[in-house]
Amino acid sequence: MIKTTKQVAAQHNLPFAWDKFKSQDLKATIDAACAVQQGHTFPPARGCGDNLVVYVPGGKSYLGGPMKETGTHIVDALGNGSPNPTERSAWFYPAFSPNGVAATSRGYARNWYDIDPMFKSNDCNPRPEGKPVCDEFPFFSTNQAVNLTLPDGSLVADLRPVPKAELFPQFQDLGGFYSQCRVHEGDHFIVLPVKPWVEAEGPSFAFQVNQGGASLCLPPRAP
Amino acid sequence: MLDEMRVLRDAAQGYRAAATAAGIAWLERADTQDAQPPDVVYRLFDVDHVPEQLIWLESQGWDSSRLFPNGGDLQPWPTDDTAGESLNMLSVSVGTPFHWRHQIPIFLFGVYLYTFVLEGDHEGEIWRYLISPDAWDPVRAAPSLAALFTQWTGGIAAGVVFYSEVSRCLLVGDPTIRVTFDDLWQRAPDLDPFAFPYDLPEPLLRERQRECGVDLDCIDRGFECWEELLDDTLAVRASLGV
Secondary structure (H helix, E strand, O other): OHHHHHHHHHHOOOOOOOOHHHHHHHHHHHHHHHHHHOOOOOOOOOOOOOOEEEEEOOOEOOOOOEOHHHHHHHHHHOHHHOOOOHHHHHHHOOEEOHHHHHHHOOOOOOOHHHHOHHHOOOOOOOOOOOOOEEEEEOOOOEOOOOOOOOOOOOOOOEEEEEOHHHHHHHHHHHHHHHHHOOOOOOOEOEEOOOHHHHHOOOEOEEEEEEOOEEEEEEOOOOO | OOOOHHHHHHHHHHHHHHHHHHOOOOOOOOOOOOOOOOHHHHHHHOOOOOOHHHHHHHOOOOOOOOOEHHHEEEOOOOOOOOHHHHHHHHHHOOOOOOOOOOEEEEEEOOOEEEEEEOOOOOOOOEEEEEOOOOOOOOEEEEOOHHHHHHHHHHHHHHOOEEEEOOOOEEEEOOOOOOOOHHHHHOOOOOOOHHHOOOOOOHHHHHHHHHHHOOOHHHHHHOHHHHHHHHHHHHHHHHHHOO
């Protein structure tokens, strides 16, 4: 993770460097995410299992499109690695639901935050000037869309208005991730929030971890 | 199909009157828009003419707020600054029966993009695309701009499009309860749901895609087909420097 960001930062000429505090934060976030992946809500670290896919959202898409507010939203929704409330820690580890079928099969529309009377009052209504797009996290294309995270429906996806310019980059980012990292229906993956990476407008990337080590499956395109 | 200008003006005026009556604050703009498309339009979309119907629509100054169903807004002419974004939007147009560049984004509805086809057999048609990481659902929304406005006007009249005080825009659906596709459109049997930025059931979508000449093999290939188009759009952006 650190090696990859160093390489990408050098390639993209980004003002980004790891220091002791950032490294400690990253370790804590990875521990928290791995704990969830191993079926626990909290650290201590138990290590992540094998055959993992990890998506690291950036302040730009892997193609270089703008998505700083979207990336920031993901980081914030995950409490910058310390989700609050703790039930949100499940959001570290969603599963892919192609075409959002987990939500649509339960009757939720793609623009549920606008038209579903059950969720009428939310952070996207109304949108402020210049931010017409409603960004949702967890992603609609997962088993945690809308309010599906908990069986009782009490944990609703976090919403935030973002600029129009981020709409297509964020979908290209996620589509590229599912496609290039070979994420199939029902496959779980880790979403790793790295605040300083988003702040530095580093591009999104993703990697696979298996017994042979880690390898980039969604490399950022060269600038 | 390209509308007669009189038909288009009447249809747009009809929609405006219905939307205003429903609650939309549709203000007259003091300044007038430049009627002619900027040069970048011809370069981006690889065409040597732009239909007057589109020029008329873009000259109305209706791009400043969310005047259309589901908070949709009219996309202004691309500029040098937004040229890349305009082409980027077209990366969702997989499997169309016309070249992906020969269309211009005109309405954005959050999770749906509508485009106006600029030339060829489909000139003047309005096409719709889902904006999603893994499904794109290209299909014709309406045979022309006037037909689109007429459908939207009918939607307001039938009560399937309503004004939301919370969202401060027109929404497609029911203000009080969550409704299924069938429940909603049974209330408006004379309307075509494809004209509205609303989720469509797959069997119905596939049937219409077949009728419209969508390359269903491409749709079935999914990511592979999308990535080919994405690479094409990136290559064109690079060649145009946008």
